[in-house]
Amino acid sequence: MNNLLTKAADFFSGGLGSAIVDTVKDYFPPSMSEQEKADLSLRIQQASDKQANEAAKIANEAQAEFNQRIKDLEGTATDLKAIPFFGTLVLFARGAQRPVWGFSTLYMDMMIFSGSWSPLSQTQESALWVINLLVLGFLFGERAIKNIMPLAERLVKVKLGAK
Numbered sequence: 001m002n003n004l005l006t007k008a009a010d011f012f013s014g015g016l017g018s019a020i021v022d023t024v025k026d027y028f029p030p031s032m033s034e035q036e037k038a039d040l041s042l043r044i045q046q047a048s049d050k051q052a053n054e055a056a057k058i059a060n061e062a063q064a065e066f067n068q069r070i071k072d073l074e075g076t077a078t079d080l081k082a083i084p085f086f087g088t089l090v091l092f093a094r095g096a097q098r099p100v101w102g103f104s105t106l107y108m109d110m111m112i113f114s115g116s117w118s119p120l121s122q123t124q125e126s127a128l129w130v131i132n133l134l135v136l137g138f139l140f141g142e143r144a145i146k147n148i149m150p151l152a153e154r155l156v157k158v159k160l161g162a163k
Contacts, residue, residue, distance in 0.1 A: 020044050060117045101135045108131070
């Protein structure tokens, strides 16, 4: 949702006024003086900027509303702190997710590449690939995974003996 609103705001603020002026300046009446053309161009640019500001304001309001909805539905860390022992435990578990999964995946990869866990069945090897893809995607983001996918595909093809 945020991405769509950001793109909409970028569209409206991305020189729309200049594009309009460039499009319509050929249609200015020949009787217009250069000063009048400049004034009209300035007014078009100002109207476009005003529209872009409105779009950005709407996008910000929508994002704030979305964030508030998430807080209302899922709660906040402050809500969890109010629960005596279990609130603290849940906060700890929530905060420990990245390090636990990251170091566990690192450990599994180290054991595989060092040869300590060999041979693996096809199911175990597939599970390792899936775990690595999920954990690394979560830790480093979708873009990082997209960047390494061509290399991963080549490695899989070599392993399977495909051309």
